[in-house]
Amino acid sequence: MASAFIFIHFFFLIFGVESFSTGSGPTIVIVGAGVGGISTASRIASSSDLPVNTKLIILEKNSAENVGGRCGSFFRDISNLGRFRHERGPSLLLLRDVYEDLFRDCDKDPNDFGLEIVQCTPAYQVVFEDGDSINLGFKEADPDSSTLKNESQEKMNEYEENGALKWDEYMTATEAFLDCGLPNFIEEKLDLSSFPSFLTEAMKDNFKAWPLLPHSKVLDATFSSTKMKALASFQDLYVGLEPFENKSNFAGGVVKKTAPAVFGLLSALELHPTNKKGGVFAPIGGFQAVSSAFEKLARSLGVDIQYDITVTRVTDEGVWYEAKDSDDEQKFLPADLVIVNADLPFATKTLMPDTSLAGPKAPKYDWDDTFDYSSGVIAFHWALDKEYPQLKTHNVFMIGENEEKAEKSWAAVRFNDPSVTPFDNCDFPFNFYVHRATAVDKSAAPDNCDSIMVLVPCCTLKRDERLAALHRNETIKGYEAQFDDAFVSKVRSCVLNRLSRLEGIDDISSHIVDEIVDTPASYGNNYNLAAGTPFALSHGFGQLSLTRPAHESKKENILFVGASTRPGNGVPLVLLGAKQVAAKAIKRICKKVKQFS
Numbered sequence: 001m002a003s004a005f006i007f008i009h010f011f012f013l014i015f016g017v018e019s020f021s022t023g024s025g026p027t028i029v030i031v032g033a034g035v036g037g038i039s040t041a042s043r044i045a046s047s048s049d050l051p052v053n054t055k056l057i058i059l060e061k062n063s064a065e066n067v068g069g070r071c072g073s074f075f076r077d078i079s080n081l082g083r084f085r086h087e088r089g090p091s092l093l094l095l096r097d098v099y100e101d102l103f104r105d106c107d108k109d110p111n112d113f114g115l116e117i118v119q120c121t122p123a124y125q126v127v128f129e130d131g132d133s134i135n136l137g138f139k140e141a142d143p144d145s146s147t148l149k150n151e152s153q154e155k156m157n158e159y160e161e162n163g164a165l166k167w168d169e170y171m172t173a174t175e176a177f178l179d180c181g182l183p184n185f186i187e188e189k190l191d192l193s194s195f196p197s198f199l200t201e202a203m204k205d206n207f208k209a210w211p212l213l214p215h216s217k218v219l220d221a222t223f224s225s226t227k228m229k230a231l232a233s234f235q236d237l238y239v240g241l242e243p244f245e246n247k248s249n250f251a252g253g254v255v256k257k258t259a260p261a262v263f264g265l266l267s268a269l270e271l272h273p274t275n276k277k278g279g280v281f282a283p284i285g286g287f288q289a290v291s292s293a294f295e296k297l298a299r300s301l302g303v304d305i306q307y308d309i310t311v312t313r314v315t316d317e318g319v320w321y322e323a324k325d326s327d328d329e330q331k332f333l334p335a336d337l338v339i340v341n342a343d344l345p346f347a348t349k350t351l352m353p354d355t356s357l358a359g360p361k362a363p364k365y366d367w368d369d370t371f372d373y374s375s376g377v378i379a380f381h382w383a384l385d386k387e388y389p390q391l392k393t394h395n396v397f398m399i400g401e402n403e404e405k406a407e408k409s410w411a412a413v414r415f416n417d418p419s420v421t422p423f424d425n426c427d428f429p430f431n432f433y434v435h436r437a438t439a440v441d442k443s444a445a446p447d448n449c450d451s452i453m454v455l456v457p458c459c460t461l462k463r464d465e466r467l468a469a470l471h472r473n474e475t476i477k478g479y480e481a482q483f484d485d486a487f488v489s490k491v492r493s494c495v496l497n498r499l500s501r502l503e504g505i506d507d508i509s510s511h512i513v514d515e516i517v518d519t520p521a522s523y524g525n526n527y528n529l530a531a532g533t534p535f536a537l538s539h540g541f542g543q544l545s546l547t548r549p550a551h552e553s554k555k556e557n558i559l560f561v562g563a564s565t566r567p568g569n570g571v572p573l574v575l576l577g578a579k580q581v582a583a584k585a586i587k588r589i590c591k592k593v594k595q596f597s
């Protein structure tokens with residue numbers, strides 16, 4: 001069988017695989033229907049520069065209900081109660097305009113595609129281990145918000161003298177970082193007008209908030225209490241970093257695992273009261289509604305999306321793939337350009353051979369472990385037969401007792417080692433996040449019920465050469481053993497213990513009627529994520545902006561898009577990267593057409 005495929009492959013090479021040379025127009029194949037793949041396809045398809053008859057084909061390994069890759073929802077029907085909706089990944093919708101711009105840039109109205117977005121007020125509830133809680137992030141013009149905001153300011157002043165004033169000053173500094181960092185370093189569009197306030201804030205008070213310092217140094221110079229510092233730094237987890245200076249690493253760790261202070265821009269992005277880009281939002285219908293809207297847009301522009309097709313090898317001439325239920329039969333799809341949306345460190349290691357003459361290959365799961373990765377996550381998706389209004393849409397559970405414990409609570413990020421985050425007893429300090437979808441969208445659970453997602457940072461998968469060499473199913477089984485039931489059950493107990501410290505939810509464990517658990521092994525299996533981390537390569541200076549893997553590969557006809565390339569992880573960043581990749585793809589395809597005409 002294999003020799004037949006090799007023959008077909010040589011046939012293409014000798015007689016020309018350039019599909020447009022047959023007169024039918026060029027073909028662009030995209031590997032993966034994540035938000036990166038779908039949005040790149042829509043942008044290319046809607047471009048007026050695109051050569052006529054260009055075909056855009058997306059091949060996705062999962063089935064159609066998994067549109068959007070990590071970004072989407074799944075449903076569980078529970079007898080006598082009804083249907084519960086859970087998020088597969090994202091729950092925080094940031095930079096709302098970036099989502100809507102995808103439609104506008106394609107000359108479409110997002111409302112026509114079912115995209116409905118609401119702001120969450122408060123943006124967050126932060127709960128400390130002593131049961132104390134505080135709300136953050138309010139809508140400026142909303143009267144209900146002003147009461148919450150006053151309460152929050154009073155709390156900050158209890159945490160330390162002038163806490164609320166210092167918070168506002170910190171927000172001003174981080175807003176300057178956001179206004180300069182977003183266009184110049186994330187969108188890669190030079191915006192000189194944002195530099196004066198950036199430099200003013202960065203140099204103020206003897207460089208107190210200098211953006212290249214470890215985040216904790218700037219927080220120490222700004223706040224005195226552990227709780228205020230925690231409020232200003234929990235977002236570092238989203239970029240796969242910890243806020244604490246790591247003295248044993250070069251430059252306090254900012255090249256590797258420690259967030260530089262510039263990532264305070266994430267606080268402004270989520271919590272600044274007046275910044276136009278700020279605010280935490282939620283999509284009505286969950287993130288499934290977002291990905292379905294993206295998919296509808298792509299199809300309306302003529303993109304062909306094929307599900308249940310696993311790409312096994314990517315070459316300069318096209319891709320080898322295997323359809324589900326095809327008895328391992330592999331076929332070759334010639335392409336003039338391949339855009340790889342599958343996670344980059346997985347794709348370079350597993351899908352891309354050293355030689356363009358390579359033939360078909362059995363599906364594998366492996367990754368390039370020379371990169372630094374974000375943390376892993378244990379996710380609990382719970383259906384509850386009771387409502388818990390004590391939880392807001394977004395809740396962060398943190399450690400505020402003292403600096404030593406707070407620093408320890410980030411061990412999963414710093415050490416990436418299971419032995420330092422054992423969850424052996426419930427006094428072990430750790431941070432976690434809880435999403436309660438029904439707080440803004442009742443459709444997530446039946447009446448009087450709740451749908452809750454808990455995300456607990458943990459270590460990533462440990463790469464094992466021996467496992468990597470096995471058949472994919474065996475490889476995954478081996479990695480599943482790294483997060484066995486005993487470990488998951490310890491994490492669950494510690495989470496339930498901490499949750500019960502928030503007044504009114506101490507009975508939560510007895511109301512869980514259904515549970516789905518994700519671990520780094522299931523993220524690896526479901527989406528081929530390198531190291532099983534949901535948050536891609538981390539964003540220390542060694543893997544940020546120009547030092548992050550580029551969209552271009554070593555091969556002329558292959559580009560990358562997605563969370564492990566530039567600019568980085570998170571749906572809006574992936575959408576911004578897709579815009580850049582689409583522009584590069586159009587340029588390349590036009591050049592090829594010119595060469596052949």
Ligand SMILES: Cc1cc2nc3c(=O)[nH]c(=O)nc-3n(C[C@H](O)[C@H](O)[C@H](O)COP(=O)(O)OP(=O)(O)OC[C@H]3O[C@@H](n4cnc5c(N)ncnc54)[C@H](O)[C@@H]3O)c2cc1C
Pocket residue numbers: 031032033034035036037059060061062068069070071088089090091092093094309310311312341342343351377379455523526527528534535561562563564569570571572574
């Ligand atoms: C638990 C969790 C929480 C998160 N929280 C947030 C949040 O609150 N806000 C936010 O903005 N972001 C969040 N993220 C991150 C966000 O989901 C990602 O950054 C984004 O969805 C990545 O999109 P992508 O297109 O790069 O990758 P993916 O979604 O991974 O898409 C890649 C696609 O390629 C497919 N694929 C892989 N290999 C092959 C193959 N060989 N053949 C065919 N198809 C293949 C995969 O199945 C997948 O569908 C979260 C992620 C997770 C998992």
